[in-house]
C-alpha cells in the first residue's frame with residue numbers, strides 16, 4: 001500500500017529523543033526515509049532500534065552532530081540526501097534554555113539560548129533550503145513560551161519568539177520555490193528531557209488549571225501536528241506557528 005510520504009526524504013534534528021523521535025516515527029510510518037541527528041551516537045542507535053521495533057519497514061539512518069554547528073548541520077543534511085535520495089522535509093526540534101531571572105542572566109548565557117533556539121533553525125534553513133527539492137517543508141518546534149511570559153525563562157522565550165518570526169520571513173522568501181516553513185508551539189509535554197519536571201507533582205499541577213483540555217501533552221500530540229505540517233495535507237500553509245497545548249495559551253503561564 002502506498003503512503004503519502006513515499007519517496008520523501010527527511011532530516012530530524014534532536015532525533016534521538018523527545019519530540020524528535022516521535023516526529024521521526026510519524027514520518028517513517030507514512031513512508032519517508034528518515035535521518036536522525038543528535039549529538040550522541042549511542043542514543044541515536046537506541047532511537048533507531050526503537051523506531052524499527054515500532055515500524056519494521058521504516059528506513060532510518062543516523063548522523064551524530066550538533067544542530068548549532070554549521071559544519072555538523074551541513075554534514076547531517078548531506079547524510080539525509082544520501083540516505084533518502086534527496087531532501088524534502090526538515091523537522092528541526094533542537095532548543096531549550098535554563099531557568100534564570102533577567103538579573104541572573106549575562107549576555108553570554110542569554111545569547112547561548114538564542115543560538116540554541118533560533119541559531120539552530122537558521123542553520124537548518126541556510127544549509128537545508130539549497131538542497132531541498134522544490135515543494136519541500138521545514139517544521140520547527142517552537143513553544144508556548146514564544147507568546148506567553150514564563151518568569152525565569154526570558155532568553156528561552158525570546159529565542160522561541162525569534163524563531164517564529166524568522167520562520168515567517170524565511171517562508172516569504174522561499175515560497176517561490178514552493179518550500180513551506182511552519183512552527184508548532186507545544187505546551188508542557190512529557191518528553192524524555194522533561195522527566196525531572198514530571199517527577200515533581202507540584203510543577204505539573206501548577207499547569208493543570210491553566211489547560212482547558214485538562215491534561216499535559218505527550219510527544220505523539222506534537223508529532224501529529226508536525227506530520228500534518230510536513231506533508232501534502234498542509235500544502236497551502238506556510239509561515240505559521242500553531243499551538244498544540246491543550247489550550248494553555250488561552251489561560252497563560254503559571255506564576256512564580
Ligand SMILES: NC(=O)c1ccc[n+]([C@@H]2O[C@H](COP(=O)([O-])OP(=O)(O)OC[C@H]3O[C@@H](n4cnc5c(N)ncnc54)[C@H](OP(=O)(O)O)[C@@H]3O)[C@@H](O)[C@H]2O)c1
Nearest residue numbers: 014016017018019038039040067094095143189191192193
Ligand atoms: N517538552 C516540553 O514540554 C516542550 C514544550 C515546548 C517546547 N519544547 C521544545 O521542544 C524541543 C525538544 O524538546 P524535548 O522536550 O523533546 O527535549 P528532549 O526530550 O531533551 O530531546 C531533545 C533531543 O535533542 C537532542 N539534542 C539536544 N541538543 C542538541 C544539539 N545541539 N544538536 C543535536 N541534537 C541535540 C538530544 O539528544 P543529545 O543530547 O544526545 O544530542 C535529545 O535527543 C525543544 O526545542 C524545546 O524547547 C518542549
